[in-house]
Amino acid sequence: MGKKGKKEKKVKGAEKTAAKMEKKVSKRSKKDEEDLEALIAEFQTLDAKKTQIIETSCPPPSPRLNGSLTPHPEKDELILFGGEYFNGQKTFLYNELYIYNIKKNTWSKIDIPNPPPRRCAHQAAAVPQGGGQIWIFGGEFASPDGEQFYHYKDLWVLHLQTKTWEQIKASGGPSGRSGHRMTYSKRQLIVFGGFHESTRDYIYYNDVYTFNLDSFTWAKLSPSGTAPLPRSGCQMTTNQDGSVVIYGGYSKQKVKKDVDKGTVHTDMFLLKQEGADKWVWSRLNPSGVKPTPRTGFSGTLGPNNRILLFGGVYDEEEEESIEGDFFNDIYMYDMGKNRWFTGQIKGPKTEK
Structure with a gap:
């Protein structure tokens, strides 16, 4: 067999192994995620009590990591969303929204009805349309003891002009994951990589998806050439x-x-x-x-x-x-x- 044939066989073997691992991880994590879905639902019930937009000046946000800090596409502002904090005993997840005014060096907190569930290690991308938008995909929710994880595969858009959240429901997108990366390019969002973890198994990805901002449809790409190895971060x-x-x-x-x-x-x-x-x-x-x-x-x-x-x-x-x-x-x-x-x-x- 020639070098090309060996290479193709090796690639197909790696794809089969990855598919088996994904199935294994999915099966084992299903129970973990079902347990966490109930906790997420409780938090969403609390969020549902927010019925009006409230913007207040505030000190800098409390310590957190794995949130997203995204430049406003049309103003000198940074938008902070989500994140997590571990105090040594308990893990806290956030879905708070803060805006930092670069010129004034001031923070403000905005409470908006129907926000995305609490999460960290998601991705956010700014899109310069309609007064400015921040698109959010994926991320994870952790149990208070930090031992169980729920990986999101939802897509949201924050309309900055009207200060409203909107969940975009479209099939065919990436599987639940965190640590992935997302960027905006030519009227589409591009999502790459990330990982999915349960209490016993994990899998890293190197797949690529695009979301078309005109048709609101997902597509999984199959690029030619040599792809990066699976990775996150x-x-x-x-x-x-x-x-x-x-x-x-x-x-x-x-x-x-x-x-x-x-x-x-x-x-x-x-x-x-x-x-x-x-x-x-x-x-x-x-x-x-x-x-x-x-x-x-x-x-x-x-x-x-x-x-x-x-x-x-x-x-x-x-x-x-x-x-x-x-x-x-x-x-x-x-x-x-x-x-x-x-x-x-x-x-x-x-x-x-």
Whole structure:
């Protein structure tokens, strides 16, 4: 058998293994998720008592992680939604909505009727239409002890002009997941990767879906080329030409019973649309000073078609322990030149 035949056989074998694992995870997590659905329903009953829009000035939000902080597409504001907080004994999930005014350096909290259920590790994307919209997909809800997880596969839109939430019901979308990435490009949302976890099993994804903002329909893509390995928590940014850049991420796999091995990904990929239904993956090999391996970093598209990456953590994992090195450095990736370089921040000028 030639190299191509072996490669195709290997790919098909990997697809079958992934399908079996997804079925196994789905079966085992069903009971966990049924238990949590009742708790989510209780919280939604409380949310249903909100009948009017109330906006109040407030101090900065309480500590939380894995929320979404999204730039308003038409104003100098940031929109914070959701997140989680563990106080050492109990896990708290949020579906609060805060707005940060960049120029005034002020926070306000907005209570809006019928919000999405409490969640973290979801994705949010800003869309510049109708006075500005924030689209939310997926994420997870955790039990108070942090041992059980419910993974959402719902899609919501926050209409910023009217301050209203709307759930968009469309079939054929991604399965329930968290840690995925979503971006806006050419009248569509693009969702990539993520993971689904139950008390005993987990699965990481590298599938790609688009949601058409004109027809309100989902489509699962089958790009040609070499795709990234399954992962969560990567950086996903839209280029000026509408193509998508993927960097880094994290995944884990079982090496033996009750022992998992984590992988910190440092590779880069480009996903490009070359026709109405044709998408292509290609691997990028950038030059320059690349970021050291890390996860949990934040990234955004900056001026001059550059991706700005900040912070993160690198965990040294042993069988019984984990140690993390945290970062506060900045790297920039020039998408036009395919080059990484370190970012230098100049402080305010001091008078002599």
